[in-house]
Amino acid sequence: MKQQTAILALLALSALPSRAQELNAKVVVNTAQISNTKTEVFDALQEKAQSYLNDHQWTDLSYKEVEKIACNFNITVNKWDESSNSMECTLLLTSSRPVYNSSYNTTLYSVNDGDFNFNFQTTDQLEWNADNVDNNLTAMLAYYAYVIIGYDMDSMAPLGGTSYLQTAEDIVTNAQNLGFTGWSSFSSSQNRFGLLNDYMDGSMEDYRQMIYKYHREGLDQMAESTDKGRAAITESLELLDNCKNARTMSQLPTLFTECKRDELVDIYSGHGTAEEKENVYNILFGINPSMSDYWEKIKK
Numbered sequence: 428m429k430q431q432t433a434i435l436a437l438l439a440l441s442a443l444p445s446r447a448q449e450l451n452a453k454v455v456v457n458t459a460q461i462s463n464t465k466t467e468v469f470d471a472l473q474e475k476a477q478s479y480l481n482d483h484q485w486t487d488l489s490y491k492e493v494e495k496i497a498c499n500f501n502i503t504v505n506k507w508d509e510s511s512n513s514m515e516c517t518l519l520l521t522s523s524r525p526v527y528n529s530s531y532n533t534t535l536y537s538v539n540d541g542d543f544n545f546n547f548q549t550t551d552q553l554e555w556n557a558d559n560v561d562n563n564l565t566a567m568l569a570y571y572a573y574v575i576i577g578y579d580m581d582s583m584a585p586l587g588g589t590s591y592l593q594t595a596e597d598i599v600t601n602a603q604n605l606g607f608t609g610w611s612s613f614s615s616s617q618n619r620f621g622l623l624n625d626y627m628d629g630s631m632e633d634y635r636q637m638i639y640k641y642h643r644e645g646l647d648q649m650a651e652s653t654d655k656g657r658a659a660i661t662e663s664l665e666l667l668d669n670c671k672n673a674r675t676m677s678q679l680p681t682l683f684t685e686c687k688r689d690e691l692v693d694i695y696s697g698h699g700t701a702e703e704k705e706n707v708y709n710i711l712f713g714i715n716p717s718m719s720d721y722w723e724k725i726k727k
Contacts, residue, residue, distance in 0.1 A: 448483065448484055448490065448495070449486055449490050449572075449576055450495060450498060450572060452480035452481050452500060453477065453498070453499050453500070454473050454476045454500045455473065456470075456473040456476075456502045456504065457502065457504065460503060461505070463507065465509075468547070468549050469504065472547055473502075475551070476500065476502075476564070479555070479565065479568060480500070480568055483555055483572070486591065496522055496523075496575055496576065496579050497522065497524075498521065498523070498536075499519075499522075500518060500520055500568075500571075501519040502517070502518055502543065503517045505517060511546065512546045512547060512548040513545075514544065514545055514546070514547060515544045517541050517543055518539070518543035518567075518571075519538075519540075520536070520537065520538050520571060521534055521536065522534070522535050522536040522537075522575045522579070523535055524579055524582060526642075526646045526647060526649070526650075528647075529649075534690075535578050535579060535582060535638075536574065536575055536578045536686075537686045538571075538622065540609065540618075542607070542618060542619075543567060544563070545563040545567065545607070546564070547564055553568075557569075557594075557597070560598065560601040560604075560605070561605070562605075563602065563607045566598055566601070566602040566605065567602075567609070567619070570595050570599065570619060573595040573598070574592065577591040582641075582643060583643060584643075585639045586632075586636075587639075592627055593627075596623060596627065599619060599623060612624070616676065622682075625674065625677045625678070626679060628674065630673045630674050631670055631674055631679065633666040633669045633673070634667065634679055634680070637667050637683075640659055640660075641663035641664075644659040645657070645659040645660035653698070654699075657699055660694060661699075661703055661706065661707060664707055664710050664711070665710065668680075668713065668714065671713065671714050680714045681715050684711055684715040684718060685715065685718070688718055689721075691721075691725065692721055692725060695707055695725040696725055701726075704725050704726050705726065707725055708723075708725050708726050711725070
């Protein structure tokens with residue numbers, strides 16, 4: 428109840444009966460990898476996927492237009508079989524949130540899904556029915572809609588996105604019967620099952636707490652006090668380090684550093700004490716040594 432109250436307060440949600448949808452999604456379908464002269468099916472995919480994401484009411488909350496979550500779905504078609512209407516694609520997805528009292532938007536969620544495969548033809552209507560998951564495209568888009576909303580809520584209130592992330596978990600369970608890759612618990616630790624399972628695992632709760640502290644207590648406070656905001660971000664990185672040690676095979680800490688590398692350099696380069704920057708450097712290098720060139724900039 429307290430989480431819901433905090434979320435409502437943070438989002439300044441309207442009590443009016445009419446509700447605006449949650450997402451401000453932009454879908455782009457890239458066909459440069461295939462040889463084809465028929466663009467109608469891909470134009471229809473782009474238009475219908477975007478409408479599906481933006482027009483569906485994913486929660487019972489009310490969002491003002493400016494509160495909608497900005498997200499980009501870049502779908503690259505790698506193979507297309509016209510006879511079976513099957514498409515093998517890669518999805519590059521990012522979502523962002525505004526930082527309080529600034530014009531800056533920070534990337535909140537980013538994933539590269541190499542198993543974004545489905546059947547689609549121009550006449551298909553994309554509709555979501557949680558009680559009957561029978562279409563892989565609508566299931567994947569719904570899954571990512573709930574993950575995006577869940578991450579956004581977690582950044583607004585501690586563990587605030589739990590109910591939406593649990594809905595995403597339900598989609599994973601139901602979609603495993605569709606026969607498409609990306610949902611199985613056995614195929615990859617970085618597929619839709621693996622990443623969400625890590626995120627929701629009790630041993631990784633510090634990761635979700637880190638998402639809140641980094642964004643709400645860190646970035647959102649920097650306009651008022653740069654030092655206070657940076658100190659909270661440093662504390663959040665210590666939570667991230669805890670996660671790396673608690674679940675050494677999890678890819679989430681590494682993915683976070685990849686997503687935030689430029690932002691982290693901007694936060695610490697030329698700012699903070701030498702001790703603070705050394706601590707941050709050691710944490711980030713320990714999590715992702717392949718990006719040492721970035722982390723070296725933090726110490727300057």
